Amino acid sequence: MNRPSLTALALAAALVPGAALAGDALPGDVILESRLRLETIDQEGKPLDAEAVTLRTRLGWQSPELADFRLLLEMEAVAAPVDDYSDPVRPNPLRPTVADPEIVELNRAQVTWDGLPGAQITAGRQRLVFGNARYLGNSGWRQNEQTFDGVRRETKAFEPVSFTYAWAGRVNRPLGREHPDGVWHGDIHALIAETGTPFGRLAGYGYLIDLDETPALSSQTFGLRLAGARQVRDGLSATWEAEFARQGDYADNPGDYTVDYQLLSAGLKAERWSVGAVFERLEGDGVHAFQTPLATSHGVQGWSDVIGATPAFGVNDLFLKGELLVSVGLAKPLKLKAEAHDFRDSDGERRIGRELDLSASIPVGKRWTLEAKAARFEGDLAGFSDTTKGWLIVEYRY
Secondary structure, eight states: OOOHHHHHHHHHHHHHHHHHHHHHSSSSSEEEEEEEEEEEEEEOHHHHHHHHEEEEEEEEEEEEOOOTEEEEEEEEEEEEEEEEEOSSSOOOOSOBBOOOOOOOEEEEEEEEEEOSSSSSEEEEOOOOOOOOSSSOOOOOSHHHHHHSEEEEEEETTTTEEEEEEEEEEEEOOTTTTSSSEEEEEEEEEEEEEEEEETOOOEEEEEEEEEEEOOOOEEEEEEEEEEEEEEETTTTTTEEEEEEEEEHHHHHOOOOOOOOEEEEEEEEEESSEEEEEEEEEEBBOOOSSSSTTTTSSTTTTTSSSOOSOOOOTTEEEEEEEEEEEEEEEESSOEEEEEEEEEEEEEEEEEEEEEEEEEEEEEETTTTTTTEOOOEEEEESSSOOOOOEEEEEEEEEEEE
């Protein structure tokens, strides 16, 4: 175990018992989150499997409101007691990659002002999650959270339409500051407007992303999304989603392209179960493809994360999903989830691969959650290796 690991472990161990005491002594709200995760990966082409035990602990404090202002400070520590994997910062070509570097950092440092009716302004290092996080998110699956240095404004002053706008000049990525791509600088603008309609919640959005370190990922994206539900009989509702977006080059991007994004989804939802069918298409023209470099990507195109950045030929993802709640004698039920994906290029001519995802999770008491999760990807094209991943997770929230 290296020195950063020991430092992070010591900090995490010290924070957990202290936070409970501080919660009763300090004004405001104490933030304490801890997640212990065992991850195993068997990947075709790697002679050794990856085995990772990582522990992430966050400790923070949000002040009481004073003159319409609130302060939030949060530290984050990630340790790897078992690090038999390829770390993005310290790669090991014999083993698969687990993108959870060890780190101790300032995760959030923000000031929020609520001085305007129906509006809120937050400035500083913060978590930005817009809509379903398909374009702008915190990558919450990774142990090191993605945060942004910038300003966000939310307003409901123009009801029934609500607006959220954010500007960011720095992205603190999950790879960590020691990685060459761990911090991105640039000029990022995001705007989303939402309102209710008879057919569901309608959102229009625009993202202007200008990245200094990776100008080829600079883009402008504009789109519309509709998501709704309607009761078909007692205890049963039909659900749907439809989305379209167009993306093109922006700022210093050396390319010249226009590509589209489409999503269609339909399902049924009852009190204890839901099922759905989804078709998602990210277009590629053979040179450029629809990209979402600031999104929360895990769980969007399968849980294996084999398909990360969109390949130049694009991706069609047709999948079925289901969820079931099962009573097991505890206060809250066991949640079972499953997804089955078929991936092809955006023209639908070549199969990229197939994937099956399964998970079971259950809250224990008020603060603990246990989860077991697995993903199996079978590739049909070079560059998309057969991969099996498994996780056991224990999470605590104060």
